[in-house]
Amino acid sequence: MTEENKLITERKKKLDEIKKKYKPYPNSFKKLHSTDVVISKYSNYEKESLAEGAVNVSVSGRLLTIRNMGNSSFANLHDENGNIQIYLQKKQVGEDAYWLFNNLDLGDIVGISGKLFKTKTGELTINTETIELLSKSLRPLPEKFHGISDIEIKYRQRYLDLMVNPETKKLFKIRSKIISAIRNYFINDSYLEVETPMMHMIPGGAAAKPFITHHNSLDLDLYLRIAPELFLKRCIIGGYERVFEINRSFRNEGLSIKHNPEFTMIEFYCAYENYLYLMKLIEDLFQTLIEQLDFNSKFKYQEQEINFKTPFLKMKFYDAIEKYAMDIDMSKINDKSYLMSYCSTQNIKTNEDSSLVKMHLDIFEKLVEKKLINPTFVTHYPTEVSPLSRSFDDNEDLVERFELFIAGREIANGFSELNDPHEQSKRFRDQVESNDDEKMSYDDDFITALEYGMPPTAGAGIGIDRLIMLFTDSPSIRDVLLFPHMKPKKK
Numbered sequence: 001m002t003e004e005n006k007l008i009t010e011r012k013k014k015l016d017e018i019k020k021k022y023k024p025y026p027n028s029f030k031k032l033h034s035t036d037v038v039i040s041k042y043s044n045y046e047k048e049s050l051a052e053g054a055v056n057v058s059v060s061g062r063l064l065t066i067r068n069m070g071n072s073s074f075a076n077l078h079d080e081n082g083n084i085q086i087y088l089q090k091k092q093v094g095e096d097a098y099w100l101f102n103n104l105d106l107g108d109i110v111g112i113s114g115k116l117f118k119t120k121t122g123e124l125t126i127n128t129e130t131i132e133l134l135s136k137s138l139r140p141l142p143e144k145f146h147g148i149s150d151i152e153i154k155y156r157q158r159y160l161d162l163m164v165n166p167e168t169k170k171l172f173k174i175r176s177k178i179i180s181a182i183r184n185y186f187i188n189d190s191y192l193e194v195e196t197p198m199m200h201m202i203p204g205g206a207a208a209k210p211f212i213t214h215h216n217s218l219d220l221d222l223y224l225r226i227a228p229e230l231f232l233k234r235c236i237i238g239g240y241e242r243v244f245e246i247n248r249s250f251r252n253e254g255l256s257i258k259h260n261p262e263f264t265m266i267e268f269y270c271a272y273e274n275y276l277y278l279m280k281l282i283e284d285l286f287q288t289l290i291e292q293l294d295f296n297s298k299f300k301y302q303e304q305e306i307n308f309k310t311p312f313l314k315m316k317f318y319d320a321i322e323k324y325a326m327d328i329d330m331s332k333i334n335d336k337s338y339l340m341s342y343c344s345t346q347n348i349k350t351n352e353d354s355s356l357v358k359m360h361l362d363i364f365e366k367l368v369e370k371k372l373i374n375p376t377f378v379t380h381y382p383t384e385v386s387p388l389s390r391s392f393d394d395n396e397d398l399v400e401r402f403e404l405f406i407a408g409r410e411i412a413n414g415f416s417e418l419n420d421p422h423e424q425s426k427r428f429r430d431q432v433e434s435n436d437d438e439k440m441s442y443d444d445d446f447i448t449a450l451e452y453g454m455p456p457t458a459g460a461g462i463g464i465d466r467l468i469m470l471f472t473d474s475p476s477i478r479d480v481l482l483f484p485h486m487k488p489k490k491k
Helices: 003-019 035-042 047-053 095-102 148-156 158-164 166-188 229-238 275-292 317-324 336-345 356-371 421-433 444-451 464-472
Strands: 056-068 072-079 082-089 109-118 124-135 212-215 220-224 242-250 262-271 298-301 304-307 313-316 376-382 395-406 409-416 457-463
Touching (some): 035 124, 056 124, 082 095, 095 124, 166 275, 166 464, 229 444, 275 409, 275 457, 317 356, 356 376, 409 464
Parallel strands (some): 082 124
Antiparallel strands (some): 056 072, 262 457, 298 304, 395 409
16 A cells, blocks of 8 residues: 555544544535735734734634644644634633544645734734634645656646645736736727637638537537637627637647647737737737736746837848848748758758748748747738738738747737638638648638628737746746646556
8 A cells, every 4th residue: 555545544534533523524614814814914913912902813724734732733724815823722622623633634624713812933823712624635735846747746736736836826816817907908998808609610710720529419510719710800790890809719739838729818809900000009918917917028038038118029021031040041932942952951841742931931930930039020921821811902922910929939910801702712712722731611601791891900819828928937838727738647
């Protein structure tokens, strides 16, 4: 029997004994105070003031330390917001209650009522008058996390990480605040929050491999949404002029420090605007987040200096390749044999079937993205890889699109929306006929919707998980997801 199994067996025996006298899993407890509120309100009180005031408190939480000294004991109680010391005397709580306490273990959840006092060392403490077991922890608490194996535990059993690591709990509170601030920003700017389907008849809205599910009643395969774009633009066609959605999207791609198959993003669309408006909005959004959440406009992300000073740097797609792709000859950028050879020297996988533009994109993704550290808008993408974007009036080969890169990663993607149904239909057909595994499907209903007329529109999406990684200095996307996807644990 392992040491852990021995401890579990011992705890189960204690539980059996407790059940003879108490109900160990009551359905409620009247918690009147949070530990952080108690500490902030009373920690500066003198011993005498606390004694005179007879301050009664009722708290609940998990026992993290226990120090038994015979007929009296100290323990540390932890709730969502902090810790407080508790003190028990046998003569104060009674023999039965003290017996109960002596059968408790680290991790047990208890309810405590009593009066505040300060110890000789000045620590604010609850002199326990009543104690109630609210839930027995049958498994021992983990030790502090350190090392690779423990990282696996942090991700697989996040509840343990939250239980013993205050920094993790703080991180996810920051995540919640960021999402709330983003939502409020758009609501205050007269955007309407909407909800669109998570299951689609046709995978669309972005170039990616979808997850497939099946509707039994309809006997129909459906696709978990890649992006909400086409439905949000249907809202614009219907007459709303500003809409946004914060929700999950799903892409059947690999797991990495920057990819999770299920992720959170915001997409927003505004009628009668173009991609230039979007870039200004995103700059303002970031400044608002920094101000409201007390972030610094200059900070380090994984030892990289990041400066959010506005305006952000702007650079055209091919200019970025010329500047950052090592030793590339831009005079031969449309020479396929040269590009094949160049990609080979740079360890970029390609093949004869790849188009010139696809090879340009491969070069950009492999050699350029990682060098874009400070916030940088890359604009003027090729039309071929931007099937939903509006082309420039003076150059049909390039579109009014940008991607925002920070710390070498794409954070946002936006463009002036293509609203010509004939051109959009042609782009869809080109996608269908291509040999790209991540090609978009032909959405006939969306073309029908466009034929009713969509005003000039600008739309963008921001990856919220990656944004939170930045502001919390988290190296992996798994750090900012409560329950990230993991490979099955080996038995």
